[in-house]
Amino acid sequence: MTIRPTVLAGFAIQALQANKMRSFLTMLGVIIGVGAVIVMMAIGQGTQNQVLSRINQLGANRLTVMAGAQGGPPGRTTSAGNPLTLSDVEDISQLSFVKAVAPTVRGSVVATQGNHTWNTGITGTTPEMADISSLVLQSGRFFNQADLKAASPVAVLGQTAYENLFSYGVDPVGSQIRLQGISFRVIGLLRPVGATAGSDQDDVIYIPVTTAQIRLLGTSNQLVNAITVEVQDQAYMDRVQADITSLLRKKHRLTEAQEDDFRIMNNAQIQEQVESVTGTLTLFLAAVAGISLVVGGIGIMNIMLVSVTERTREIGVRMAIGASKRDILAQFLLEAVLMSLGGSLIGILLGMVATEVFAMVTTWPVAISLSSVLLAVGTASIIGIFFGFYPARHAANLNPAQALSYE
Amino acid sequence: MSTVDQVPLIQCRGITKVYPLSGVEVHALRGVDLNIAQGEMVAIMGASGSGKSTLMNILGCMDRQTGGSYLLEGIDVSTLDDSQLATLRNRKLGFVFQRYNLLARSTALHNVELPLFYAGFSPAEAKKEALLALEQVGLRDLAGHRPNQMSGGQQQRVAIARAVVNHPLVLLADEPTGALDTVSSVEIMQLFQRMHNERGVTVIIVTHEPNIADFCPRKVVMRDGVVVSDDNPSGSHRTMEEA
Ligand SMILES: Nc1ncnc2c1ncn2[C@@H]1O[C@H](COP(=O)(O)OP(=O)(O)O)[C@@H](O)[C@H]1O
Ligand SMILES: [Mg+2]
Numbered sequence: 004m005t006i007r008p009t010v011l012a013g014f015a016i017q018a019l020q021a022n023k024m025r026s027f028l029t030m031l032g033v034i035i036g037v038g039a040v041i042v043m044m045a046i047g048q049g050t051q052n053q054v055l056s057r058i059n060q061l062g063a064n065r066l067t068v069m070a071g072a073q074g075g076p077p078g079r080t081t082s083a084g085n086p087l088t089l090s091d092v093e094d095i096s097q098l099s100f101v102k103a104v105a106p107t108v109r110g111s112v113v114a115t116q117g118n119h120t121w122n123t124g125i126t127g128t129t130p131e132m133a134d135i136s137s138l139v140l141q142s143g144r145f146f147n148q149a150d151l152k153a154a155s156p157v158a159v160l161g162q163t164a165y166e167n168l169f170s171y172g173v174d175p176v177g178s179q180i181r182l183q184g185i186s187f188r189v190i191g192l193l194r195p196v197g198a199t200a201g202s203d204q205d206d207v208i209y210i211p212v213t214t215a216q217i218r219l220l221g222t223s224n225q226l227v228n229a230i231t232v233e234v235q236d237q238a239y240m241d242r243v244q245a246d247i248t249s250l251l252r253k254k255h256r257l258t259e260a261q262e263d264d265f266r267i268m269n270n271a272q273i274q275e276q277v278e279s280v281t282g283t284l285t286l287f288l289a290a291v292a293g294i295s296l297v298v299g300g301i302g303i304m305n306i307m308l309v310s311v312t313e314r315t316r317e318i319g320v321r322m323a324i325g326a327s328k329r330d331i332l333a334q335f336l337l338e339a340v341l342m343s344l345g346g347s348l349i350g351i352l353l354g355m356v357a358t359e360v361f362a363m364v365t366t367w368p369v370a371i372s373l374s375s376v377l378l379a380v381g382t383a384s385i386i387g388i389f390f391g392f393y394p395a396r397h398a399a400n401l402n403p404a405q406a407l408s409y410e
Numbered sequence: 411m412s413t414v415d416q417v418p419l420i421q422c423r424g425i426t427k428v429y430p431l432s433g434v435e436v437h438a439l440r441g442v443d444l445n446i447a448q449g450e451m452v453a454i455m456g457a458s459g460s461g462k463s464t465l466m467n468i469l470g471c472m473d474r475q476t477g478g479s480y481l482l483e484g485i486d487v488s489t490l491d492d493s494q495l496a497t498l499r500n501r502k503l504g505f506v507f508q509r510y511n512l513l514a515r516s517t518a519l520h521n522v523e524l525p526l527f528y529a530g531f532s533p534a535e536a537k538k539e540a541l542l543a544l545e546q547v548g549l550r551d552l553a554g555h556r557p558n559q560m561s562g563g564q565q566q567r568v569a570i571a572r573a574v575v576n577h578p579l580v581l582l583a584d585e586p587t588g589a590l591d592t593v594s595s596v597e598i599m600q601l602f603q604r605m606h607n608e609r610g611v612t613v614i615i616v617t618h619e620p621n622i623a624d625f626c627p628r629k630v631v632m633r634d635g636v637v638v639s640d641d642n643p644s645g646s647h648r649t650m651e652e653a
Contacts, residue, residue, distance in 0.1 A: 325500020
């Protein structure tokens, strides 16, 4: 019969308790390493989740057509750059599998209300945009076809624009605001959406595209900045994108040799790209944090080597009274693993607290995943075994007689 | 009463030990022949450097000889692997050192429990046995004390309790009184005698003090790595009364 595992664990715990301060300082490396892994992965995962959910909210089956060429290689001829027009909007809406189309005209304006002034962006569009962009109203309504036809001076406010133009708690619906000095009636207030990776999606004012062109921006009443297309099903995305491309190339009379003079953003593609970029980011953050975990492991190895040297006589005594190599190896390995596991448990708690504090202070999106916790614990125990093995084997291979005569 | 025909407990034939010391070889043992029978109490004497500790380490299975053979209970120890030797040290051998070698941070009780733990005892069983052994050396009341709360003599008694707690065949002690005053030394030697009489354990004690050796019926003297004088070279058993 050999030593019971529980008794052996007791030996290891006793040895760690005998040098509390040293054990704690040794664990600190792992605590910080695991904490860093948890925080970094929570930030990476949170960012990815938020960006993806925002893209989903916008609709994965959405295409955005923008005027202007893709930056092509020098030497290739690009056309003068035909603008996008309301007639393009009309033509695209006739394509098959297209569910809805809405134009966007953008501009920056100075908005005033009472003694509040706010520089913001306006988006001129059609009523279809409310559906396509899944805009949700907190109060009031979105503008309708009648407003569009009449080029009515009506505005729908995003949360940030609202907060900066109105005092807290005031319902803006029915109030008048001025955009570039022109009076608009507020007819709706949108629910907050939040920021996507730093850019505030709520700092916006929606007005009818006709109003924007005629009354506010003084641009030609045909030109638009972008066209948003909702496709009936995500499966037709590539098909519709190809149809729009050939339609616009024909309308713009582009020759084979010429580049497109417009760009099409495909939300499904963007989603894939974002996923791969943020996935890489999360891995990178975890790897950076993982390095500190390895440093923590080296700290354990260092202390275990010191400990084995200091306790050479003790090892000799244990061997003299019957401890086998295996018993000695197991005890020292257990000491190392206990330190790294203890460190990783404290590190997880600390990492969770730090993640919450970070999220509260910066309002950055975070998400602690079970996989990051498992990864941290798994890595820490592997590190404990890996870095604990060498010192433990060193202890186990001591010759009892020599260990006992060690001064 | 003669038991010459019986196989001696310990049989050493031409044991040599060479330490490779930074290129120069140190011949610590140069051919030791020694038989010790079950139940003997033997003193091994000799000047410092004569090889007594080296021999004790080999007899205690804590080191391996360079040449010659060592049979314990008729088994050639050199054929056993490290883990079998560990089991042998745990079950059949008890070691007492000059400097006690108790675990400094552990109580007397825990120190005595240790060999039992390595034998697979549960904490409850180990505590029971260890308290019995401490009782036998008269230190049950000090079970909760740490080594630094005990005198040298008391520490050595704890070490003896630890050595005998697993009921070994052989009790080996390397200069057990070397660090003790005369009164404590006598007490320790009386304790060895009691263990020998009450438990029938074979006792081998290294000392260079003749008055300590006088507690042992048989004396073996070493010089320069060989046995130069032996009261009972055959290793046949003699009882205390005969001595
Ligand atoms: N680990 C060792 N390495 C090298 N030489 C040693 C070692 N142990 C003992 N010796 C040498 O072996 C000889 C015998 O030592 P030892 O057995 O300790 O003698 P004793 O116990 O009789 O004083 C001495 O010359 C000593 O220096
Ligand atoms: Mg010696």
